[in-house]
Amino acid sequence: MFEEMLKNVRQRSPLIHNITNYVTVNDCANILLACGASPIMADDIGEVEDITAICAGLNINIGTLNSRTIPGMFAAGKKANELTHPVLLDPVGAGASALRTRTALGLLDEVKFTVIRGNISEIKTLATGSGSTKGVDADVADSVTRENLPQAVAFAKSFAEKTGAVVAITGAIDIVASADKAYCIFNGHPMMSSITGTGCQLSALTTAYVAASPGSELEAVAAAVCAMGVCGEIAHERLGDADGNSSYRNYIIDAMYNLTGYALDRRAKYEIL
Amino acid sequence: MFEEMLKNVRQRSPLIHNITNYVTVNDCANILLACGASPIMADDIGEVEDITAICAGLNINIGTLNSRTIPGMFAAGKKANELTHPVLLDPVGAGASALRTRTALGLLDEVKFTVIRGNISEIKTLATGSGSTKGVDADVADSVTRENLPQAVAFAKSFAEKTGAVVAITGAIDIVASADKAYCIFNGHPMMSSITGTGCQLSALTTAYVAASPGSELEAVAAAVCAMGVCGEIAHERLGDADGNSSYRNYIIDAMYNLTGYALDRRAKYEIL
Amino acid sequence: MFEEMLKNVRQRSPLIHNITNYVTVNDCANILLACGASPIMADDIGEVEDITAICAGLNINIGTLNSRTIPGMFAAGKKANELTHPVLLDPVGAGASALRTRTALGLLDEVKFTVIRGNISEIKTLATGSGSTKGVDADVADSVTRENLPQAVAFAKSFAEKTGAVVAITGAIDIVASADKAYCIFNGHPMMSSITGTGCQLSALTTAYVAASPGSELEAVAAAVCAMGVCGEIAHERLGDADGNSSYRNYIIDAMYNLTGYALDRRAKYEIL
Numbered sequence: 093m094f095e096e097m098l099k100n101v102r103q104r105s106p107l108i109h110n111i112t113n114y115v116t117v118n119d120c121a122n123i124l125l126a127c128g129a130s131p132i133m134a135d136d137i138g139e140v141e142d143i144t145a146i147c148a149g150l151n152i153n154i155g156t157l158n159s160r161t162i163p164g165m166f167a168a169g170k171k172a173n174e175l176t177h178p179v180l181l182d183p184v185g186a187g188a189s190a191l192r193t194r195t196a197l198g199l200l201d202e203v204k205f206t207v208i209r210g211n212i213s214e215i216k217t218l219a220t221g222s223g224s225t226k227g228v229d230a231d232v233a234d235s236v237t238r239e240n241l242p243q244a245v246a247f248a249k250s251f252a253e254k255t256g257a258v259v260a261i262t263g264a265i266d267i268v269a270s271a272d273k274a275y276c277i278f279n280g281h282p283m284m285s286s287i288t289g290t291g292c293q294l295s296a297l298t299t300a301y302v303a304a305s306p307g308s309e310l311e312a313v314a315a316a317v318c319a320m321g322v323c324g325e326i327a328h329e330r331l332g333d334a335d336g337n338s339s340y341r342n343y344i345i346d347a348m349y350n351l352t353g354y355a356l357d358r359r360a361k362y363e364i365l
Numbered sequence: 366m367f368e369e370m371l372k373n374v375r376q377r378s379p380l381i382h383n384i385t386n387y388v389t390v391n392d393c394a395n396i397l398l399a400c401g402a403s404p405i406m407a408d409d410i411g412e413v414e415d416i417t418a419i420c421a422g423l424n425i426n427i428g429t430l431n432s433r434t435i436p437g438m439f440a441a442g443k444k445a446n447e448l449t450h451p452v453l454l455d456p457v458g459a460g461a462s463a464l465r466t467r468t469a470l471g472l473l474d475e476v477k478f479t480v481i482r483g484n485i486s487e488i489k490t491l492a493t494g495s496g497s498t499k500g501v502d503a504d505v506a507d508s509v510t511r512e513n514l515p516q517a518v519a520f521a522k523s524f525a526e527k528t529g530a531v532v533a534i535t536g537a538i539d540i541v542a543s544a545d546k547a548y549c550i551f552n553g554h555p556m557m558s559s560i561t562g563t564g565c566q567l568s569a570l571t572t573a574y575v576a577a578s579p580g581s582e583l584e585a586v587a588a589a590v591c592a593m594g595v596c597g598e599i600a601h602e603r604l605g606d607a608d609g610n611s612s613y614r615n616y617i618i619d620a621m622y623n624l625t626g627y628a629l630d631r632r633a634k635y636e637i638l
Numbered sequence: 639m640f641e642e643m644l645k646n647v648r649q650r651s652p653l654i655h656n657i658t659n660y661v662t663v664n665d666c667a668n669i670l671l672a673c674g675a676s677p678i679m680a681d682d683i684g685e686v687e688d689i690t691a692i693c694a695g696l697n698i699n700i701g702t703l704n705s706r707t708i709p710g711m712f713a714a715g716k717k718a719n720e721l722t723h724p725v726l727l728d729p730v731g732a733g734a735s736a737l738r739t740r741t742a743l744g745l746l747d748e749v750k751f752t753v754i755r756g757n758i759s760e761i762k763t764l765a766t767g768s769g770s771t772k773g774v775d776a777d778v779a780d781s782v783t784r785e786n787l788p789q790a791v792a793f794a795k796s797f798a799e800k801t802g803a804v805v806a807i808t809g810a811i812d813i814v815a816s817a818d819k820a821y822c823i824f825n826g827h828p829m830m831s832s833i834t835g836t837g838c839q840l841s842a843l844t845t846a847y848v849a850a851s852p853g854s855e856l857e858a859v860a861a862a863v864c865a866m867g868v869c870g871e872i873a874h875e876r877l878g879d880a881d882g883n884s885s886y887r888n889y890i891i892d893a894m895y896n897l898t899g900y901a902l903d904r905r906a907k908y909e910i911l
Contacts, residue, residue, distance in 0.1 A: 387660040390660060390661050391661055391662060391664060391665070391834060391835070394661055394662075394834035394835075395833065395834055395883055395884055395887070398832050398833065398834060398883055399832070399882055399883050399884070404661075404834060405731065405734070406659070406660075406661050406701070406702055407702065407731075407735065408702065408704065409702075409703065409704035409705060409737065410705075411704075411705060411735075411737040412703075412735035412736070412737035412738065415734070415735035415736055415737070416731075416734060416735050419734060433704060433705065433706065603880055614884070615884040615885050615888065616880070616884075616885075617884075618882060618883060618884035619880060619881055619882030619883070619884050619885050620880075620882065621882065622832070622882025622883045622884070623880065623882050
């Protein structure tokens, strides 16, 4: 089923506007090219509306946010809403500083997001509105495990209902939820956390998948999350003795470049709750 | 003949000042080192004049331009002109936003460029002065082919005459033109467009080639364009089954590191019109 | 002996706050992950204090400094001092522009650094307070050789005494000095200078080593410098005929990922003066 989503990206080659951090921006551009989409990066208030207008989707990632780029995030988000383009929020480090928490919450208030993708701590920060990394909801543990999966899924669905967005909580187990349906995805490899930017890359990729399959947001996000995990697995199988995290980064992007819809469907491991 | 240009870069190791986007900046630095030059990146108005003064050439790339860096582009360009250093303009995305078009046209007005390098759409935007990606000159098609090559060459020569710069229009076929002579270059591989930043890298490389061979600007630009294309070919021959665009990016830079003048001359494919 | 330092990093996995340039920032993040630490990048005055407060060490690198990020460097440095977190200064390009020299000297005035790491020219600029790249102390030559090593060590010790910091002068021979003890390190490979960012990566790595071994600053810095050099050697041994500086960059980070304490101690080449 995810095969169709992958093919849509390759056939429609959506142009994705990224307002993203300068740490992983090159990898975000290359993963978009690898999957068949096209990237454009622009963050200045003086041009973000023009750029978003020629794109098919907008990816807002708040890592290395600053006083100059924050207004660009708001302006681009509102413009994309006007044009009914899909918009994704990656609240990198929400909870780690008051500025990040405040910015992410402000964006949630003023922009309608199609997808919100982050790790469990970031999503909890958004859900509880708390500006502290310690302000964690006691009912949802800090990592998603087989044991607490039902509670985590309930939390994701509830936050999806509240925001109207597809919520993707990624980690060892990934949850992709709308208000009433959730994919629990078991692909990926622990070594993915030894590379900077796999989360950022996934957000860029997800924006492309959603932009290419309008009307199938939940499935498109699940397909993108599976695709990233499957590429993490394929890349891990390729590692030689001397390889480490830098080669692994390259191999993941390479795997995305070579990923077929058949391989994606065959390797996807998920349950629907 | 291009062999001499390559040797000049390796022997003189010009220090190149880059004001460039944060997407591909690392690749620009590494391609400069690969070819034998040295990079320095600096974009703040408070230091760009000092930095340009100690360099041999200036590369201005407007990707991810912003309100803070634009004044630095103008100041550095003017300073480089004063010092008669070669200056290259890469009008990334001119036509995609009014800010980019306006900035590129403003730079053309106030700075004398030695080289202007972009894709056909960007160069057309500069030539027509139009702020729209749709404002395309009807006489020059949007991609350069064997069929429309004479018209594209005439367009490039005319823009070179108007600006006094060597004009490099790169794509499947590359055109490098002065007012009265043009190299049409047939090197490269289509897969180069699946990597972010091959254009940006070429602009950095070209600045180094021009800086190392003063008085031979046209030939230096042609040599740089050929070198990039040849490295794209060599890197493509090296690809294994599991490799994709990320490994390809590394292999292109590796190929530049290992490129000899002999291989460049032997593999260069061009016609002079 | 360095084995213990490496193990401390892997066991304690310090979170390192980096205010660094956009050229090599991705490599800095990946080398931190490779060594077992965790990176966070944040440069806006609106959040640097919050971010530093949750970290174990701060790495201030002035490459691509600008009017927006400079105040963030001062604020973060002062906050880290308050919290007695280790702070490293990498004065990239001090001497190349008045802005860089002035900023580096201002930081030295207002922030207490645990480590200062740069090349010989940068450190001389700081020591002489001169804003010119030509303002070189006549007693210390511009590259450290076997012949002038005693003078260079005396210079490093004297600057360490003056600043109260561990001073690391890196190049073909590396010197890591406190006021009364210096490690002269002979690891590394000349090809490391053909990659952008080995110095920046070393600064990030060093911050992690110092953060993980409080009370053993001198040895921790020496261990980090040795580790980087050893990885440069291991990566060089791995190069194939077609490999160049881009693959070399990946192999160095890979080598750090796979580096064992045993290999570090066995390959470390140093003298204590």
